[in-house]
Amino acid sequence: MCDGNPKIFVAEIEHLVVGYVHATKYDLLYANSMVNIMGSAVLEEYRHNGIATKLMDSVEEWAKNIGADAIRLTSGKEQE
Template sequence: MGQVIRPYQAGDEQGIWQLNTEVLGYAFPYEDTVTKLATLAQDPQHRILVAEVHQQVVGYIHGTQYDVLYAPSYKDIMGLAVAEAYQHRGLGRALLAGIEAWGKETGAAGVRLVSGAERLAAHAFYEGCGYQRKKGQVNFRKTW
């Protein structure tokens, strides 16, 4: 298939923005996505990997350091998306494996993630990759 999992690089912004919009359903402006990627890519607490097929970005994962006062350090998956036409080909598993490897390299106790209650197919995917449900949560937000 000619697939490659690699670190994010300049030029991947359009593909990541499209995945956020079309796969994850987030209407976040392209210009803001570009700015965020430029900032987070320079931060060693973040890791952004892309899945590329024939020089086209068809998936990505964003992991970050997760530290709290009541648990060991983990890596936290902030976003994972694979274009619908490329799902069920191992790209999502390969992207997860990239963040898992980073976690092992840096001494993290594991990888955690939060997935929307309505994303039942994603839940089945994560469970198939060895992730276990830990608890239900309610997400609160205050914006200004």
């Protein structure tokens, strides 16, 4: 069950949003809480600069602070 309090982690360079991660805490009946990554992106021209890594580091820290035992990320190919 989602706790209804999503978090948006944002990376900015010179007041321009260049990346984000949308995460939610998910409480389970059969296991400890986890965090779901609902979406993430980094602008193409800013990729390969460690931005996504820093964003995910922030998600990991938040997950620890709220007592989540895991982070789940589902990946797939999107049509462009």
